[in-house]
Amino acid sequence: MKKNIIYTLLFLLCSFSFSNAQTADDKKQITLAVTDILNGFQTKNGDLMNQYINPTYGVGVLFKSSGDLGFVLNEDVNFSMPLGYIQKAWNIKNQFPIQFEAAPAYDSGNKKWKKEGLSVQFNSNAVNDYADKFLEQYSIKDQEIFKINTDPKNVVCVTLAENTKEKAPINGLRFFMTKIDTKWFLTLIDVTEYDAE
Template sequence: MRNLFFFVLICLSIGVISCRNNKKEDKAVKIAQDSIPLDTISKLDTIEKEVKKEDAETLEEVLEKIAKAYTDQDSKTINNYIHPKLGIYIIYRPGALDSYVHQSNFNFSKPVPEYHSYEKLSYKGPLKAEKLPAFDCGTMKWDKLGFFYDKKSRPNELSQTAKFMNEILDAKINRTELQRLRNIETRSYRAIMTSNESEEPFVFHVTKEGEKWYITVIDRAYAGCDA
């Protein structure tokens, strides 16, 4: 009986000590919170809002920024919109058939193909969401001029190029890679910025990865009528 009494007494003592310690910790947290200056809290809130704003770039904003960077030949900005794992594909036409190269970055001083330099273009905004312009190789003219992207369709030029590279050039692009290209296209939009027939168009794709948009394709083959 005496042993039971001492056991109960010890348990009660432990409970009281634990309760006091918890109250001290709660009080310490409250003091720490109260000691943070209001202007610091305000600055933290501002930083958080700025980060969210930066992460929330719309598709249209990204399309316009990339187009302006391309016309300014601003490689740094273009590279800021290249995903480190997706990279960027440059589609070009070395002969009668389109091909592509896959790069981790983009450089205006190293064109693809090397004999076809990146021309200095002029920005043809504002951006419009409608059917993409088409080029007529008979008249050598576009059916409309300006900067457009199509919200109602997804591009397939990259995966089609890979398919033809396998069939005609025996490129040996495996099924896993082909499926990866198709998956990229399901999250992509195609944009075309056209001028008159004397100026090269800017044709590119942007892809959503996570919450951000990235440039994944520059198509230098479209509107080429050399075949």
């Protein structure tokens, strides 16, 4: 009996160590990518961001218009072209260190984040939650960009929660990264907290 308990503990310990090794590599990749993506938004440098966009899938933008959820797919980020709803997110400050924790909540009534900071949340199911909210006639779940995000283990939600003193339609930025093969890619930019109209 004692042998079984010891073997079980050893197995769990080894599994935990292996899981941490994977997470450490993921954290390293994600930290570099998040830094570059946010710097790309700050400096309006699409090339800096586009190295993290998979050419097969592109990058999607989730937004709301008149209360309805909308979606547009772009091949890449090009700041010389009109990017619609993304444009409001260009004025980020990006002054917080990365915290690997759950994304903070947004108070849409007061248009403020309940907690400021830069969070990276592993195992995010938010993309699936958004896909469930689209009207059925849009067949969003059939879009490749949503199919690659169905497994939460391969998705991280990055939230830069910034509250500005002036009246601004956008405070910070939220986006999703997806692990495809062994690399993390920017797959969706989420500006759904902010109604475009």
